[in-house]
Amino acid sequence: MTAVQIFDRLAMIKSDDVLQIRAQVQAVSKQVPVLYLVAIVNTIALAVTHWSYSPDLLVLYVPLLICAVALVRAVVWIRTRNLPLNHKASVKRLRMTVVTTFILALTTTFWAMGLYDTGNALTQSHVTFYIVVTVFGIAVCLIHIPASAVLLTLIVPVPFSLFLLTIDEPVFPVIGFNLLLVSLIVLFIVFINYRHFIELVEAKKSLKEEQREIQKLSNENLRLANHDSLTHIPNRRYFFSKIDDRLLGKVQGAKCFAVGLLDLDGFKAVNDVYGHPTGDKLLIDVANRLLDADEAVTLARLGGDEFGLIVDGNRSKEELVALGNRLCGALARPFSISEFCVRISATIGFATFPDIASTSNTLIERADYALYFAKKSSRGYAVVFSQEHETQIKEIRRLEQILRSADLDEEMSLVYQPIVDVGSSRTMGLEALARWNSAELGFVSPSAFVRAAETSGVITRLTMVLLKKALKAAAEWPEDVFLSFNLSPLDLSSPTAVLNLVSLVERSGVRPDRIAFEVTETALMQDFDNSVEALNLLKAMGSKVALDDFGSGYSSLSYVQKLPLDRIKVDRAFINGIESSPASRAIVKTILDLCRNLEVNCVVEGVETDRQLAVLTEIGCDTVQGYYYSRPLKEKDVLEFLAASNPAAEIASLTA
Ligand code: C2E
Ligand code: CA
Numbered sequence: 001m002t003a004v005q006i007f008d009r010l011a012m013i014k015s016d017d018v019l020q021i022r023a024q025v026q027a028v029s030k031q032v033p034v035l036y037l038v039a040i041v042n043t044i045a046l047a048v049t050h051w052s053y054s055p056d057l058l059v060l061y062v063p064l065l066i067c068a069v070a071l072v073r074a075v076v077w078i079r080t081r082n083l084p085l086n087h088k089a090s091v092k093r094l095r096m097t098v099v100t101t102f103i104l105a106l107t108t109t110f111w112a113m114g115l116y117d118t119g120n121a122l123t124q125s126h127v128t129f130y131i132v133v134t135v136f137g138i139a140v141c142l143i144h145i146p147a148s149a150v151l152l153t154l155i156v157p158v159p160f161s162l163f164l165l166t167i168d169e170p171v172f173p174v175i176g177f178n179l180l181l182v183s184l185i186v187l188f189i190v191f192i193n194y195r196h197f198i199e200l201v202e203a204k205k206s207l208k209e210e211q212r213e214i215q216k217l218s219n220e221n222l223r224l225a226n227h228d229s230l231t232h233i234p235n236r237r238y239f240f241s242k243i244d245d246r247l248l249g250k251v252q253g254a255k256c257f258a259v260g261l262l263d264l265d266g267f268k269a270v271n272d273v274y275g276h277p278t279g280d281k282l283l284i285d286v287a288n289r290l291l292d293a294d295e296a297v298t299l300a301r302l303g304g305d306e307f308g309l310i311v312d313g314n315r316s317k318e319e320l321v322a323l324g325n326r327l328c329g330a331l332a333r334p335f336s337i338s339e340f341c342v343r344i345s346a347t348i349g350f351a352t353f354p355d356i357a358s359t360s361n362t363l364i365e366r367a368d369y370a371l372y373f374a375k376k377s378s379r380g381y382a383v384v385f386s387q388e389h390e391t392q393i394k395e396i397r398r399l400e401q402i403l404r405s406a407d408l409d410e411e412m413s414l415v416y417q418p419i420v421d422v423g424s425s426r427t428m429g430l431e432a433l434a435r436w437n438s439a440e441l442g443f444v445s446p447s448a449f450v451r452a453a454e455t456s457g458v459i460t461r462l463t464m465v466l467l468k469k470a471l472k473a474a475a476e477w478p479e480d481v482f483l484s485f486n487l488s489p490l491d492l493s494s495p496t497a498v499l500n501l502v503s504l505v506e507r508s509g510v511r512p513d514r515i516a517f518e519v520t521e522t523a524l525m526q527d528f529d530n531s532v533e534a535l536n537l538l539k540a541m542g543s544k545v546a547l548d549d550f551g552s553g554y555s556s557l558s559y560v561q562k563l564p565l566d567r568i569k570v571d572r573a574f575i576n577g578i579e580s581s582p583a584s585r586a587i588v589k590t591i592l593d594l595c596r597n598l599e600v601n602c603v604v605e606g607v608e609t610d611r612q613l614a615v616l617t618e619i620g621c622d623t624v625q626g627y628y629y630s631r632p633l634k635e636k637d638v639l640e641f642l643a644a645s646n647p648a649a650e651i652a653s654l655t656a
């Protein structure tokens with residue numbers, strides 16, 4: 001143990017306890033300078049009252065020494081009273097205070113005794129008064145530096161009271177006894193107070209510790225609340241809060257920015273074919289590739305296979321498209337996950353602030369629209385929301401509004417397109433296709449109004465109106481001709497909606513097995529399990545299910561196997577140019593083979609020419625639909641068409 005350590009031990013200075021040392025210095029720093037000044041004044045006063053009785057040593061030199069030391073210490077404390085002391089300086093300050101107290105106390109004792117001997121009864125009472133008031137006062141004020149308070153009491157009043165006890169005059173021993181008693185009480189108070197002080201500091205310490213713990217926890221909570229646990233990149237919540245920060249002007253250099261929505265194409269298929277663990281790894285790799293693309297982009301995972309981007313700065317449309325395409329390009333390279341080599345692609349929609357949208361909702365809505373548009377027209381690339389999209393949206397909103405108040409029964413009608421058996425040229429069935437002759441707008445294309453009906457919530461009502469009309473028409477057709485009827489994803493979204501369709505069919509008098517419901521792959525993908533359940537309800541009634549537009553979306557073979565399908569309709573896109581495109585021909589042949597293996601009927605849509613038909617028959621296609629055989633027919637023309645194409649049907653209907 002070093003000398004300093006021994007000193008600290010004796011002086012009760014815990015030099016390694018930062019908080020306690022700081023608390024001690026803080027507790028006394030305001031009163032110590034005043035104390036020294038009081039000591040100086042009282043010392044001068046005592047010297048003055050003894051001026052004519054005592055020698056120069058006692059009334060001049062010793063008081064001067066006491067005053068000089070006190071003054072120096074007072075100045076030291078005053079100069080630093082508003083400065084934050086570091087730990088080392090604080091320890092030094094405490095040590096110096098103890099040493100100074102020791103020197104001053106010893107000097108004062110000898111000085112007081114000397115004055116006592118040389119004065120008269122009056123001056124002696126001044127000495128006693130000085131000891132009681134000055135020394136005890138100082139001791140109490142130094143209570144937070146217990147070593148100083150104790151030293152002062154032990155060195156000055158205690159010996160002085162013992163000294164008084166030895167004097168023959170009876171008053172002095174009594175005063176001495178009183179003084180001793182008060183000294184003991186002061187010592188007792190110093191110790192009690194010091195204990196409380198330590199407890200207080202300890203309590204403060206544990207409070208600080210607790211606060212630190214709480215802060216740590218809340219930091220962790222904040223991190224968890226803002227991060228995606230799978231990819232370890234920010235999440236949806238963080239993304240929206242960062243957009244809000246920019247809108248509120250909290251981010252420097254972000255007066256203009258773009259919000260992007262990135263959607264993976266083909267992710268669901270990876271999940272289904274290779275399993276969820278592979279899907280998870282793919283998402284992690286996707287996040288890392290996007291981060292590595294090293295663009296000044298804020299990236300977040302919004303959920304599923306959707307990511308959000310914030311691009312700061314005033315970038316032109318071309319620059320944004322280039323940036324987006326770089327990101328899409330990074331994701332188009334194959335991923336090697338476990339033993340698999342997986343390929344996906346990504347599409348991005350951007351909306352810019354402040355020119356295109358000024359709130360977070362409209363930014364997201366428009367980025368989403370740009371994404372939707374990109375998926376339809378340039379899958380695998382980035383699209384920035386533009387005025388052209390704005391016009392389209394306005395058009396959709398207008399359509400929605402008109403559709404909501406339209407008299408559906410009156411304005412909606414159906415046309416029917418034959419589905420033909422190539423070998424016999426017989427019409428197996430007819431697909432009902434909706435037509436809207438709007439009182440306000442005239443004829444509106446089905447693709448446009450079907451989408452508007454979906455977004456406005458009119459679709460289930462529209463489906464019921466159309467199905468009723470289709471069933472009424474089909475009731476007039478020969479029994480061996482089926483009706484193919486298109487459903488929207490929303491028609492399958494709730495069991496109630498499906499049960500309404502079922503009860504409509506049951507009340508129609510048309511045999512349920514004469515009806516095939518067409519659903520698209522994208523519709524099923526939105527909520528696979530729910531859709532399968534809905535299709536099973538339709539199948540339970542006896543109806544058939546056809547997968548429409550096969551090949552136009554992200555066709556996943558695993559889906560096809562899991563679905564209760566009776567028919568697959570090959571999208572028209574493959575037929576366009578099949579005569580000259582070996583690739584299209586190969587794809588259609590693969591689909592035909594697949595259908596044969598699954599024992600599912602296959603219809604090829606959009607056949608317009610005899611050359612197309614020739615290629616199709618060559619690769620084994622036996623059922624087609626398209627302008628080559630017939631354009632969609634008005635209801636009144638169907639029976640006539642059937643009479644021509646199905647001679648047996650003609651007989652059946654004529655004899656009925
Ligand atoms: P879809 O179900 O794929 O219907 C086939 C579309 O292709 C029809 O267009 C039809 O007229 C057209 N088409 C048929 N053969 C040929 C051909 O040889 N060449 C060309 N170029 N086109 C041909 P339409 O009637 O305009 O319908 C468009 C889409 O609107 C339909 O596509 C379907 O998705 C939707 N739709 C039509 N009616 C309904 C309906 O009642 N309910 C629902 N939910 N959707 C419907
Ligand atoms: Ca269809």
Ligand code: CA
Pocket residue numbers: 548549569571572605
């Ligand atoms: Ca189709």
